Amino acid sequence: MSKNILVAPLNWGLGHATRCIPIIRALQENGYTPILASDGVALEILRKEFPQLQSIALPSYHIEYPKNGMFFKLKMVANSPKMVGAILSEKKLINKIIKEYNISGIISDNRLGVHNKEIPSIFITHQLNVMTGNTTWLTSKMHQYIIKKYDKCWVPDVNTIPNLTGDLGHLSQKIKTIKYIGPLSRLHKKSLEKKYDLMVILSGPEPQRTFLEEKLIVELENYAGKIIFIKGKIEAKQIVETKNQITFYNYMNSEELENSFNESELILCRSGYTTVMDLAQLEKKAFFIPTPGQYEQEYLAKKYKEEGLVPYSTQDKFTAKELLQVDLYKGLKDFNTKIDWKSLFEILDKQK
Template identity: 40%
Template sequence: MGKRILVSPLNWGLGHATRCLPIIRSLVNQGNKVIIAADGGALSFLQKAMPELEFIKLPGFNATYSKRNSQALKIAISTPRALRDFSNEHQQLDTIVKDYNIEAIISDNRFGCWNKNVKSVFITHQLHISIPKLWRWTAPIVNSINYSYIKHYDELWIPDAEGNINLAGALSHPANLPIKTSYIGYLSRFYADSLPNNEKDIDYLVILSGPEPQRTILEKIIIKQAYTIKEKIVILRAMPDCLNMIKDLPDNVTTFNHVDDEMFVNLVSSARNIICRGGYSSLMDLIRLNRSAFLIPTPGQTEQEYLSQYLFKKGLFGYCRQKDFNFKNVAIPQINLRSIYNDESDNINTFLERWCKTI
């Protein structure tokens, strides 16, 4: 008999929702009743991806980013509100567990989504929090707080490989792990054979993502520079709730607020060059589709800065800082990522089948 499982992704961009999608699909295909608790763009994305499921609006901590390159002060100021929001979502979750007879919880980076009476799982690839150099003295405190919240959960799932050939480096491979941990491999909503062999008729595919205002800042940089070149540019805005389109675009630019998976893979296949943030979920999708890209990490988002530089130094992806971006300097390694990363999309199905038997 199937289990009643609540899945709750964080609403910071769409990445947490997209990487939960293969977990949700697998659980449903195995006969479980999956209920989604989310808010904002994450909720909208999953409602469009799997409209047949039951959805609950569960507000969570919504980070706001500075227009400056450093986010440390902004994050420090918002910490009291974050702690309050974690407590509020935990109280709301207790009610949801009772009202919906939840038997297990899978929380993707939502610190308050656990319940002492049901099996609770926390998903993250950040066990070692990357701290800006000026604030590095706070690292022991920050990592201690991170672990203190994770310890409320019964299990920790890390979407990465356990061995030396991995995607997140030091972020996902700390010296000590806080609770029972499983490295579950890369999570992508795509399949390894889902990329068609299209004609390359798009010069630059720009995949925007992440929180405001930095998403819009990069979008404006891209559009401003598009006036200086003739090449064809397609921009995916990552705004599933937005109904308005950008006005007064250069003739060589096409924008989409949001596209479904089929159109996304067709655009990726048609692009000579891909430009995107250094978000972890985007990187997992690109590995699954065997496409490298030019990474522009969100300024001050130390996780993305670490990942982008880490993969650039390995010669796997291109990279530059946002303030240095210029189309003329875009250089992407021509490399077979599948020959480096052992990415088996069926691994998660086997893992979840075993896990469901423990509920």
């Protein structure tokens, strides 16, 4: 009899949900039955990708971005009571879900309340250190405390140099439950004819997603090349619009996105880690605009620029001319790591 495995990504932009897609597929291929759980756009995108699977709505963490990125930390502190309340509610709900759906194992991508002592529980994160400026030491210790509660922590990176996460995903003092599984991507490299000079792909929480969309539409109005512009808005119906040299999509499914990436010369996007893993898998050149105030994205953007891989600009200072820098950078490369899913899933068959 197939075991039911709860897969629960955090709803913070689209990245946590999309990097769970290859995990869900691998579970199916290895004889497990995934049951999906999240909230907001993260749940919607999983429902679109796997309409045949059961899905459950979890409490929202109430993650909100300020209009000014400088106030990101203050906004997070102000919202922390709501977040803690949601995590506690989530924890109680998970206990009910385990009984109701006969759950045999848990895979949580950064959802802190999705855990149970009675069944194998796996935590996925690329942030063993949580960057928050002068409070990084505190947020990192808190996150590491949570990680230790799980039977395994999967880090989607390699434990060698070079690597993709740098200080985010590597600790000086090891935690024995950590397993580096290699970068995760739902996309594959294909030899397709080039259709677009530039691909813009947006993601992340509001209102910063909208701010960047509005800015880029103006900046790229006179861009000398063909553009495909994916807004990252998960809606009931796909909408396609063309204006001059730009073709707009509100969203794409995985297959459409994979083809568009492979058909594009250059990618303009946030420096979120899931996007980084996709770019490395596809070996694409890119230009990054980190989300204002999000320390993790700012750290990664600076890291790749210093390593001569990908240039970046802050959101307020970006102009279309900045894209000319890309030719001076190497671009991200694939580590060619093959994930051993059968071995990773062995923990799900162990009795506690």
